[in-house]
Amino acid sequence: MTAALVAGLVAGYGIAIPVGAVGTYLVALTARSTLKTGLAAALGVATADGVYALVAVLGGAAIAGVITPIAGPLRLVSAGILVVLAVRGAVRALRSHRDAAERPVTPLTPGRAYASFLGITLVNPATVVYFAALVVGSRAGTAVPVLDQGVFVLAAFAASASWQVLLAGGGALLGRVLTGPRGRLVTALVSSAVITALAVRLVLT
Numbered sequence: 001m002t003a004a005l006v007a008g009l010v011a012g013y014g015i016a017i018p019v020g021a022v023g024t025y026l027v028a029l030t031a032r033s034t035l036k037t038g039l040a041a042a043l044g045v046a047t048a049d050g051v052y053a054l055v056a057v058l059g060g061a062a063i064a065g066v067i068t069p070i071a072g073p074l075r076l077v078s079a080g081i082l083v084v085l086a087v088r089g090a091v092r093a094l095r096s097h098r099d100a101a102e103r104p105v106t107p108l109t110p111g112r113a114y115a116s117f118l119g120i121t122l123v124n125p126a127t128v129v130y131f132a133a134l135v136v137g138s139r140a141g142t143a144v145p146v147l148d149q150g151v152f153v154l155a156a157f158a159a160s161a162s163w164q165v166l167l168a169g170g171g172a173l174l175g176r177v178l179t180g181p182r183g184r185l186v187t188a189l190v191s192s193a194v195i196t197a198l199a200v201r202l203v204l205t
Contacts, residue, residue, distance in 0.1 A: 004148035008053070008155025015049060015156075016163040022120055023167055028089070028192075030171025033108055038168030040110035044117030045164045050157030051122070057149045077123050079203045083196055090192035093185050 022045060030038025108116075 001148055001151055004151040005155050008152040009159045011053065011152070012049060012156035012159025013163060016045075016160040022117065022124075023164075025086075025089075025120075026117065026164065026167050027171035027174065029108065029113065030168045031174040032093075033113075035168065035172040037108055037110050037113045038171050039165060041113040041117040042164030042168045043161060044114040044119075045121045046157055046161035047114075048118050048121030048124075049160035050153060053153045053156040057153055076203060079200070086192040086196045090189055093189060093192075 026038065026041050026045065029041055
């Protein structure tokens, strides 16, 4: 069980720590809204990682075999969603900055933030292939007890959740520093540009 716990933690941090487009968007969202919204978004990402860890444990090589042939189209879908979010964030930031005195910005609710980040992460094929490869490699033809499988999945979820919460906390601190309208506009535009660049890189790799 200890081995399953360690393997799950390593797997969870392994997929979560590289800060890509989703991580960047998480930090930017928290900086422009509230810590509560950021934490909900962070749990959405971690839930998707946990779901894919569970899918990998249950399906193993079969799941990887299904996902791999359609990884290209899924990658395009993921990149498209990120580009739409980047453009939408930039447009909303510009409108908010221009009409700040006339129209308050409606913040993203924690529920919508959770659902949005869950969906974004679920369409990322790299996550399920990553977990499937780890699970298949670690089994090496031997049966794994159900309890150990459960510990692996929960540990992967906990590791991912702790890292995403850390990113959200960083976004909250950034939001406190950049409280002025101009600061929020700059961070929104920079984050949109970075997310777009990462989405393009996702398609090209």
